[in-house]
Amino acid sequence: MTGGGHAVIAALRDALGPRALLSGDAVGARYCSDASLTGSCLPRAVLRPDTVEAVAAALRICNAAGQSVVPQGGLTGLAGGANPRADDIALSLERFAGVEEIDEASGTMTVRAGTVLESAQSVAAAAGFLLPIDLGARGSCQIGGIVATNAGGIRVLRHGQTRENVLGLEVVLADGTVITSLNKAVKNNTGYDLRQLFIGSEGTLGVVTRAVLRLRPAPAACHTALCALRSYGHVVELLKRAQAALPGLSAFEVMWESYVRFNEEAERIRHFVDRPSLTVLLEQQGAEEDAHRFEAFLADALEEELIGDALIAQSQKERDSFWAVREGHQMDRLLPGLINLDVSMAIGRLGDFAETCGQRLARRFPDAHISFYGHLADGNLHVAVSVPTSTDQAAAEVSRITYELVRQRGGSISAEHGIGTLKRPYLGYSRSAAEIELMRRMKTALDPNGILNPGKVI
Numbered sequence: 001m002t003g004g005g006h007a008v009i010a011a012l013r014d015a016l017g018p019r020a021l022l023s024g025d026a027v028g029a030r031y032c033s034d035a036s037l038t039g040s041c042l043p044r045a046v047l048r049p050d051t052v053e054a055v056a057a058a059l060r061i062c063n064a065a066g067q068s069v070v071p072q073g074g075l076t077g078l079a080g081g082a083n084p085r086a087d088d089i090a091l092s093l094e095r096f097a098g099v100e101e102i103d104e105a106s107g108t109m110t111v112r113a114g115t116v117l118e119s120a121q122s123v124a125a126a127a128g129f130l131l132p133i134d135l136g137a138r139g140s141c142q143i144g145g146i147v148a149t150n151a152g153g154i155r156v157l158r159h160g161q162t163r164e165n166v167l168g169l170e171v172v173l174a175d176g177t178v179i180t181s182l183n184k185a186v187k188n189n190t191g192y193d194l195r196q197l198f199i200g201s202e203g204t205l206g207v208v209t210r211a212v213l214r215l216r217p218a219p220a221a222c223h224t225a226l227c228a229l230r231s232y233g234h235v236v237e238l239l240k241r242a243q244a245a246l247p248g249l250s251a252f253e254v255m256w257e258s259y260v261r262f263n264e265e266a267e268r269i270r271h272f273v274d275r276p277s278l279t280v281l282l283e284q285q286g287a288e289e290d291a292h293r294f295e296a297f298l299a300d301a302l303e304e305e306l307i308g309d310a311l312i313a314q315s316q317k318e319r320d321s322f323w324a325v326r327e328g329h330q331m332d333r334l335l336p337g338l339i340n341l342d343v344s345m346a347i348g349r350l351g352d353f354a355e356t357c358g359q360r361l362a363r364r365f366p367d368a369h370i371s372f373y374g375h376l377a378d379g380n381l382h383v384a385v386s387v388p389t390s391t392d393q394a395a396a397e398v399s400r401i402t403y404e405l406v407r408q409r410g411g412s413i414s415a416e417h418g419i420g421t422l423k424r425p426y427l428g429y430s431r432s433a434a435e436i437e438l439m440r441r442m443k444t445a446l447d448p449n450g451i452l453n454p455g456k457v458i
């Protein structure tokens, strides 16, 4: 480390206290990488402030010294956005956690950035509310990371992305200025909507410290089914009808056959005797009485041969077994080096995209595991690929083949995971030169010294 580097660390230790700074051997390997497992460098130090003032003091010192800072949440990101380089200092919000307030009249929760999503969900549930943001990484991802990536997940269809569920935000700018805007009302048309600037900015424009999240009444019941379908056209028709007939429709997840096969074998479950080419996990939140409407909807779809078969969960255990296949928690363990891509496009184009993409990837990597699944109602598809001898070059080729097809179909190379480092070379596939230039101008205006998460997004 240079003399300047030592001086910054000393100034940070003086300002924040020794418990808030890890350096040398105290920096654990977990700060190296997010869940993409593409990071390989330990940061120079890890800051773990436990107050907003400490975050501000840390950024003031780093900004004055031109020291780069990588904000980190739960490190479940899949785009390499929280990966540090050797000269970076990581800024983890893990010690600034907890729900500060539930406002029952407004139906809001004020929560600190380091709070793990599942904990926030439990606090909301205990107060009789639903925190509708939900994703497979709920046990580790943090509110700050969710806001910074504008996380999507499994309830977007009914409740929107993180963007639609954040009413207020507190952010610390690169120079240490604290912008506190913990608004609780849905309507607030007082000039530019600054909060939306930071949501999805992946730690490049400011550090999120607190958020006001919108809550919904907790549903009394949840009706869940797995449906077997034989063509993508049937899936689109089922979605259209479900949106019209089931007002509380809260999940419409589609899985291609190879995805179901892999995860059913991993979980030692078999739902349909004859595995269909497409499986849809359908969920409706609402009242107990809605069960009749849900069953009638499926009965009609069966009679009209829109679906070939359907299983309705009769217990929480059965519901969990449906979701276990969809969430595919064994995949990372059983397929080391799994490449997880996340794209979106017009719903009508996704079926053909999956078929063509699958063929092109299989031609190039004949022994690879290739599967597709996703939040179909949001036009969002995940592409999971595991190449037996996984290398950076293979990952780059998988990305290029997939993103070329996305570009040809006018889609987005990132539906919900963000750009981070991994998708940065491909940003121009989904954004125009003028858009990228505007992003650069915004970055320069907010972080003129370029200390916040350099090398990410743009």
Ligand SMILES: Cc1cc2nc3c(=O)[nH]c(=O)nc-3n(C[C@H](O)[C@H](O)[C@H](O)COP(=O)(O)OP(=O)(O)OC[C@H]3O[C@@H](n4cnc5c(N)ncnc54)[C@H](O)[C@@H]3O)c2cc1C
Residues within 6 Å of the ligand: 034, 035, 070, 071, 072, 073, 074, 075, 076, 077, 078, 080, 081, 082, 093, 113, 134, 135, 136, 137, 140, 141, 142, 143, 144, 145, 146, 147, 148, 149, 150, 151, 152, 153, 154, 202, 203, 204, 206, 207, 208, 209, 416, 417, 420, 453, 456
């Ligand atoms: C099993 C699994 C399932 C997943 N499912 C989904 C899904 O359905 N939908 C979805 O959208 N994503 C999903 N993800 C991806 C990931 O969980 C989300 O991107 C999540 O929002 C990341 O949160 P995190 O706290 O782990 O952030 P991190 O990975 O730590 O960081 C992500 C980005 O946010 C920045 N950041 C973190 N904290 C802050 C802060 N306080 N202020 C400013 N910037 C910050 C980082 O610099 C980085 O750029 C999944 C991941 C896994 C492993």
